[in-house]
Amino acid sequence: MNHTNRILDLFNDKNALEEKYFMPFLVCGDPSIEQFISMIEKIDPYIDILELGIPFSDPIADGPTVQEANMRAFEAGINTKVALDTIKKIRTFFQKPIVILTYYNILIQGSETIESSLDNTLRRFKESGIDGIVIADLPIEEAGLALKYCKKHNISLIFLIAPTTTDDRLEKILKEARGFVYLISILGVTGAREKIAQITKETIKRVKSKIKTKIPIFLGFGISTPEHASTLVELGADGIIIGSAMIDVIKRNLSDFTKMEKELVEFVSSINNAIK
Amino acid sequence: MKYSGRYPNKCGKFGDFGGIFAPEVLMPALNELTEAFEKYRNDESFKKEFYQILESYGGRPTPLFYAKRLSEDVGCKVYLKREDLLHGGAHKLNNVIGQALLAKKMGKTKLVAETGAGQHGFATAIAGAYFGMETKVFMGEVDIARQAYNVYRMQLLGAEVIPVKIGSKTLKDAINDGLRYWITNVRDTHYLMGSVVGPHPYPLLVREFQRVIGIETKKQIMELEGRLPNAIIACIGGGSNAIGIMYDFIEDENVQLIGVEAAGEGLETGKHSIALGLGRRGVLHGSLMYLLQNEYGNILKTHSISAGLDYPGVGPEHCFLKELTRLRVETATDNETLASFQKLSVIEGIIPALESSHALACLEKIKGEFNKDDIVIINLSGSGSKDLNIIKQRMEFKVK
Numbered sequence: 001m002n003h004t005n006r007i008l009d010l011f012n013d014k015n016a017l018e019e020k021y022f023m024p025f026l027v028c029g030d031p032s033i034e035q036f037i038s039m040i041e042k043i044d045p046y047i048d049i050l051e052l053g054i055p056f057s058d059p060i061a062d063g064p065t066v067q068e069a070n071m072r073a074f075e076a077g078i079n080t081k082v083a084l085d086t087i088k089k090i091r092t093f094f095q096k097p098i099v100i101l102t103y104y105n106i107l108i109q110g111s112e113t114i115e116s117s118l119d120n121t122l123r124r125f126k127e128s129g130i131d132g133i134v135i136a137d138l139p140i141e142e143a144g145l146a147l148k149y150c151k152k153h154n155i156s157l158i159f160l161i162a163p164t165t166t167d168d169r170l171e172k173i174l175k176e177a178r179g180f181v182y183l184i185s186i187l188g189v190t191g192a193r194e195k196i197a198q199i200t201k202e203t204i205k206r207v208k209s210k211i212k213t214k215i216p217i218f219l220g221f222g223i224s225t226p227e228h229a230s231t232l233v234e235l236g237a238d239g240i241i242i243g244s245a246m247i248d249v250i251k252r253n254l255s256d257f258t259k260m261e262k263e264l265v266e267f268v269s270s271i272n273n274a275i276k
Numbered sequence: 277m278k279y280s281g282r283y284p285n286k287c288g289k290f291g292d293f294g295g296i297f298a299p300e301v302l303m304p305a306l307n308e309l310t311e312a313f314e315k316y317r318n319d320e321s322f323k324k325e326f327y328q329i330l331e332s333y334g335g336r337p338t339p340l341f342y343a344k345r346l347s348e349d350v351g352c353k354v355y356l357k358r359e360d361l362l363h364g365g366a367h368k369l370n371n372v373i374g375q376a377l378l379a380k381k382m383g384k385t386k387l388v389a390e391t392g393a394g395q396h397g398f399a400t401a402i403a404g405a406y407f408g409m410e411t412k413v414f415m416g417e418v419d420i421a422r423q424a425y426n427v428y429r430m431q432l433l434g435a436e437v438i439p440v441k442i443g444s445k446t447l448k449d450a451i452n453d454g455l456r457y458w459i460t461n462v463r464d465t466h467y468l469m470g471s472v473v474g475p476h477p478y479p480l481l482v483r484e485f486q487r488v489i490g491i492e493t494k495k496q497i498m499e500l501e502g503r504l505p506n507a508i509i510a511c512i513g514g515g516s517n518a519i520g521i522m523y524d525f526i527e528d529e530n531v532q533l534i535g536v537e538a539a540g541e542g543l544e545t546g547k548h549s550i551a552l553g554l555g556r557r558g559v560l561h562g563s564l565m566y567l568l569q570n571e572y573g574n575i576l577k578t579h580s581i582s583a584g585l586d587y588p589g590v591g592p593e594h595c596f597l598k599e600l601t602r603l604r605v606e607t608a609t610d611n612e613t614l615a616s617f618q619k620l621s622v623i624e625g626i627i628p629a630l631e632s633s634h635a636l637a638c639l640e641k642i643k644g645e646f647n648k649d650d651i652v653i654i655n656l657s658g659s660g661s662k663d664l665n666i667i668k669q670r671m672e673f674k675v676k
Contacts, residue, residue: 079572108558
């Protein structure tokens with residue numbers, strides 16, 4: 001069951017890099033499984049790729065907003081098995097690429113060995129309909145097994161690049177990167193920020209200068225407004241990733257789901273307008 | 277067995293264990309730390325400065341004390357390595373002086389650390405004051421409540437104690453938040469890891485700074501007895517006091533190395549911290565190790581009467597030594613620990629930390645294995661003065 005990879009299809013077009021892309025991030029199962037699925041259906045028209053967090057109990061790269069979303073999802077009963085079922089349900093109506101973000105430990109449990117668990121978990125995620133994966137605590141140095149099984153199951157393993165990533169490591173990462181690269185726009189954990197750092201501009205320039213193949217650059221971490229988004233695409237980002245600011249909308253409206261969906265749609269449509 | 281100098285390898289691996297499972301933002305800082313450590317670990321002037329501080333400021337060497345009455349009681353020769361007498365009241369000082377000195381050489385101006393029992397946070401606050409470095413200590417709210425005295429001591433030393441309000445609000449969550457802080461402030465800040473856990477190079481450098489315990493112990497026991505001990509017993513939370521005393525004995529195959537994990541309220545209750553004994557392989561806080569986790573890979577809440585052992589994982593080198601069958605793993609419950617705590621206080625006039633009392637409790641359980649001339653060394657890793665509130669509550673409760 002090696003479906004085509006929707007990320008690679010999306011960027012295969014030779015004019016693909018003329019376009020700008022929006023990938024919102026939500027934690028799978030936040031605030032509840034049913035509401036989550038319903039929200040995806042509502043925001044579908046305004047987004048290009050969907051990024052889903054599969055919660056881990058100890059997410060060291062995430063700020064308080066995502067941590068709280070994880071807690072809500074855990075309370076709603078999320079785990080790997082439920083997440084797989086949820087993605088399958090989303091796939092009944094959602095045709096665009098899906099990327100999951102998780103931590104390595106979530107992927108290496110369930111079978112006899114770490115390697116067989118990784119093989120098995122990635123196969124099950126692929127069968128559920130995902131196209132790419134971001135592993136927040138897996139640097140290129142430890143990614144050998146993950147690369148092997150992502151290749152086997154035709155999943156794009158998406159690497160993170162930070163402002164602090166040195167040139168020699170950047171080259172190693174770009175050599176293995178598939179789909180797109182995820183550039184961390186700030187020095188820090190996830191979470192909405194008020195300003196875009198100057199450092200971002202330099203990092204985009206530096207990464208672009210190293211890219212030899214035609215791989216898009218997506219920016220994430222700290223982006224919270226349409227103004228941020230348009231500034232970053234002007235600086236050369238091909239795609240924008242927004243998580244915490246989306247989750248803030250959920251958090252603000254926990255008692256009123258209709259309003260939550262309405263505000264979420266307004267937010268994604270404002271980002272979509274800002275970059276296209 | 278040839279062991280020394282082979283582990284970890286260049287990638288930070290002890291067999292399959294260890295490694296660098298860290299967010300990308302931290303990778304340059306970890307690589308920088310590895311480079312600095314490799315540069316200074318064999319630098320004579322660095323080593324000299326390190327030992328000189330531990331001697332003149334810390335009180336090294338600590339005594340290896342023949343516990344005569346305890347020996348008579350258990351029926352073998354028991355020696356206590358008195359790390360409780362080190363400045364700060366625990367072995368933690370060795371590590372913080374080493375890391376803070378290294379950080380200073382690297383040009384870092386700030387220290388950030390996590391703490392469970394408060395011992396490592398207190399030690400970090402001492403190092404921060406000694407070296408004039410701004411210090412922040414992340415501590416779970418649950419731990420803050422049970423270690424109020426240590427919080428106050430850290431504050432007296434000028435450190436800022438930051439409460440961690442998420443997750444189980446204990447050590448593992450303090451590490452999470454400490455690492456998050458470091459991710460955001462990586463340029464001028466050194467993350468001072470308190471145990472032999474975390475991504476490479478931490479398990480290596482913490483071990484190297486704690487090795488002084490075992491090096492001294494070996495010299496002292498040869499002077500006192502003219503032979504090596506039959507066994508060394510140490511408690512294991514993250515595992516720094518255990519690896520510290522054991523490392524220089526790994527190749528002495530006739531010396532049993534026994535690590536004691538916290539069985540909490542008992543195996544059957546699920547309220548324990550037996551990561552080596554009952555955990556499954558997984559990745560937490562940057563390192564592959566045995567972990568207490570559910571079937572989906574989420575980390576379980578752990579329990580121990582001693583905050584310092586209340587951790588769902590265990591250092592990668594211990595995992596590897598267990599796999600090599602070089603390390604024997606035992607457990608002690610809260611109640612067994614309290615009984616041994618009380619016994620040592622009464623018969624030797626030494627109030628041990630609850631952590632170290634696990635090692636004493638283990639000896640009590642396996643004393644039948646030793647003859648009267650056998651030598652057992654216990655790493656008395658810390659003083660119990662920090663635990664008096666908990667002891668008082670528990671002992672009164674027992675009397676009722």
